[in-house]
Amino acid sequence: MRNRVFVSCPLPGSAVARLEREHDVVIGEGPRGVRGDAFARGAATFDAIVSLVTDPIDASLLERAGRVRVVANFAVGYDNIDLAACAARGVTVTNTPGVLTEATADLAFGLLLASARRIAEGDRLVRRGAFDGWRPSFLVGTPVHGATLGVVGLGRIGQAMARRARGFGMRVVYAGRTRAAPEIEKALGAVHVPLDELFERADFVSLHCPLTPETRGLVSRARLGRMKAGAVLVNTARGACVDEAALAEALVAGPLGAAGLDVFEDEPRVNQSLLALENVVMTPHVGSADRSAREAMAATAIDSVLAVLAGQRPAHPVGG
Ligand code: 8YV
Numbered sequence: 186m187r188n189r190v191f192v193s194c195p196l197p198g199s200a201v202a203r204l205e206r207e208h209d210v211v212i213g214e215g216p217r218g219v220r221g222d223a224f225a226r227g228a229a230t231f232d233a234i235v236s237l238v239t240d241p242i243d244a245s246l247l248e249r250a251g252r253v254r255v256v257a258n259f260a261v262g263y264d265n266i267d268l269a270a271c272a273a274r275g276v277t278v279t280n281t282p283g284v285l286t287e288a289t290a291d292l293a294f295g296l297l298l299a300s301a302r303r304i305a306e307g308d309r310l311v312r313r314g315a316f317d318g319w320r321p322s323f324l325v326g327t328p329v330h331g332a333t334l335g336v337v338g339l340g341r342i343g344q345a346m347a348r349r350a351r352g353f354g355m356r357v358v359y360a361g362r363t364r365a366a367p368e369i370e371k372a373l374g375a376v377h378v379p380l381d382e383l384f385e386r387a388d389f390v391s392l393h394c395p396l397t398p399e400t401r402g403l404v405s406r407a408r409l410g411r412m413k414a415g416a417v418l419v420n421t422a423r424g425a426c427v428d429e430a431a432l433a434e435a436l437v438a439g440p441l442g443a444a445g446l447d448v449f450e451d452e453p454r455v456n457q458s459l460l461a462l463e464n465v466v467m468t469p470h471v472g473s474a475d476r477s478a479r480e481a482m483a484a485t486a487i488d489s490v491l492a493v494l495a496g497q498r499p500a501h502p503v504g505g
Contacts, residue, residue, distance in 0.1 A: 290345030296445025335387025338394030
């Protein structure tokens, strides 16, 4: 039987064409997704939704879309989805873990290097014609080799980040809800430490945790205050894990030396005080934005929809 599927926006690759062969697909209007007219017009008729992190899936949306059986999030994070509201209506929720691990770790390490070695600042300087000759103390940055990386959340992406750090001759400490298996700790040379100690010991702190009530505001004013002078924060997880106002202050008054941010508290809005700072490198939530990762995310999300609509268990259910 053909079902009706709402796909939040056009997706890369051929996965949506595959879905269209079996079901009727309505594609939303770019970033408006479930807030757009295409969704509003068909809400009561959709059996499945492919959502983005920018689509809030809550009780009131599910009320309007009463036929929906599966919400397949085109992301590994699912903090945009009210899992309890979905469970209450028997709606299956899925995500796309695994396929974006290396891409996200690549960007996180890129932000680490760019913040430490002032790459974006140097680029801006060259472009405005301010490169007026070599000097020993010109644009000197933070050493990466031999420094300590603190990984918050040693899941798939945290581990991929730790592997990159080892390749650059860094020491790795980590903190997180769950302790990694001894063989993972051994392979990565990663030492488990309490969260506050991580902030005190690390030269670089990189966030790889989901946004949950426990991790909201995890990088608080107090924890920023515990960081080493000149330390660097990298965030490719979720903006709301960081108190952005406190971060901006710590970048101006210390102790922070720099930050590399791919995510923001109130996307797509970016805190004005961060925009004014030279020692922040910012990218617009592009952690998973490499071609193969994005095509694999689409394929994974569409496979989940096809499975649930065929009465099968999807490969990546979340929330039970
Ligand atoms: C996505 C992400 O690019 O997977 C996640 O949780 O944050 C990114 O990989 C973004 O969510 C787009 O849906």
